Amino acid sequence: MGPQHPVTSAAKVYFHTFGCKANQYDTELLRAQMVAGGGVAVDDPKAADLCLVNSCSVTAKADQECRQFVRRLLRENARARIIVTGCYATHAPEDLRALSPRVEAYSNAEKAALPACVGFEAAPEVWGLSRFTHRARAFVKIQDGCKAPCRYCIIPQTRPTYWSKPVEQVVEEVRRLVEGGHGEIVFTGIRLGLYRGRSESGRSADLTGLLRRLADLPGRFRIRLSSLEVTETPDRLIALAAETDRVCPHFHIPLQSASDRVLADMGRWYRYADYRDRVRAIRERLPHAAITADVLTGFPTEDEAAYDETFRRIEGMALSGLHAFPYSPRPGTTAAGLKPWPAAVLKERTRRLVDLSEKLKADFRARFVGTERTALAEDDGRGWTDNYIRVRVPAGAMEGLVKARVGDTEDA
Structure with missing residues (x-):
């Protein structure tokens, strides 16, 4: 388990995810846990007190992209703690810690306790989500x-x-x-x-x-x-x-x-x-x-x-x-x-x-051009049908399930 450093109340936390959907869920759950513990999620890493990176290690390229991103965070924010978890942090934590004394690496096994590990000691237990940020x-x-x-x-x-x-x-x-x-x-x-x-x-x-x-x-x-x-x-x-x-x-x-x-x-x-x-x-x-x-x-x-x-x-x-x-x-x-x-x-x-x-x-x-299928409307005016075809959704459609016609291309 990594070192504990209590965080100040309303500490600002930036979140970034590499890799699979399981990782994306884990990040969203960590966000909910840290916010419940008094943290404030921010979209700008330059404004953060903590930058949390959930890493992937499925390929060498994934490792490289994570290292490059951590280096960028170190350059752009001279004071934030950089917290890296996920598969790369599990597989090769020494690679990440070698980048800077400000970089802390936590394994997947430590992820469930990560809010407390990084200082959100009073974070209540959050086992599930009610919202998924920025997604239909x-x-x-x-x-x-x-x-x-x-x-x-x-x-x-x-x-x-x-x-x-x-x-x-x-x-x-x-x-x-x-x-x-x-x-x-x-x-x-x-x-x-x-x-x-x-x-x-x-x-x-x-x-x-x-x-x-x-x-x-x-x-x-x-x-x-x-x-x-x-x-x-x-x-x-x-x-x-x-x-x-x-x-x-x-x-x-x-x-x-x-x-x-x-x-x-x-x-x-x-x-x-x-x-x-x-x-x-x-x-x-x-x-x-x-x-x-x-x-x-x-x-x-x-x-x-x-x-x-x-x-x-x-x-x-x-x-x-x-x-x-x-x-x-x-x-x-x-x-x-x-x-x-x-x-x-x-x-x-x-x-x-x-x-x-x-x-x-x-x-x-x-096979489906001209047919109508149920699609999930997204905020860009497009959506995915139930059988995973990208389509345009009717103008003015709210996010959610709507009927949409399959065109020759996703822009048709």
Whole structure:
């Protein structure tokens, strides 16, 4: 645990988040806790007494961006304490502390007690949110922790402890957020599909059971699932999404590679046929569903033949978009010692996948042009449909769920 320094009453705190939706939720919860303890959230880091940075460490680039940002804070504010938490602060706290004596690093395990650690000793317990700052949609972290055997990933070392939010707390938090005006609630976690929340009766609920509990909750809102592993998309979850419009027909399922050899080398626990069959199962029940994927390209054992196989198989799977990113060695992982591909190879492979993603998105949009779907209106006059198509919303629409027509482009 880091050193404690009591803060003055009404200390001004600036918050910044890198990385995943779980991190974004954690930051928002820290904001609520520190404000409840007497702090004042500010948008200008130059005006802050404390600058809190919630870090990511999924790639070397994420580490670099965090260091650069901390250096900028040190330059722009000569007196503030710089508090860094999150996965980078867990994985390599010494890198951050070496930047300046003003930089304090706190691990993910210390995050729950962070308000007290940095001096908000009287902060009351805040276990959930009623508002999500500056957003039409709100995130709710219902699960944390991962112990997957992926050879390239540092996250099982930075978030190794499984945790699920109790069922009644999830229901109450969703109720508050809906009453606060949020029309879309995004459930997030590190392994969302491993959610096993306890109820007051002592029973355990999985993700599908939790969603059924929320199906009858009053209010006009929908729930989007952030990311699910292919082995954590059971038929009963797909059936529930087909039965109710309360659950968005959008499944983001990491693929990483469509080469069985590369999947095995990565330490992934499924094969291409498993992924293909799940996509088909979703399409059979929900032909209008968005199915998007993460693809990690340039893993050291991914030769040209394996890359081409992945590319061809993705082309034939009727996905609706990709998040493609290049492999980045992470110190402390078992893949870190493998010989990496040259940067030019990584760049070209990623570019081709990004281009493919744009085509997949355009093809998916084309199926719905001229149709009307429910979209979440945002303050820029645009929104996302239930099946994750970017659209313009009717002029004058308030933030919330509205009917919108799908155009040829997101500006149409």
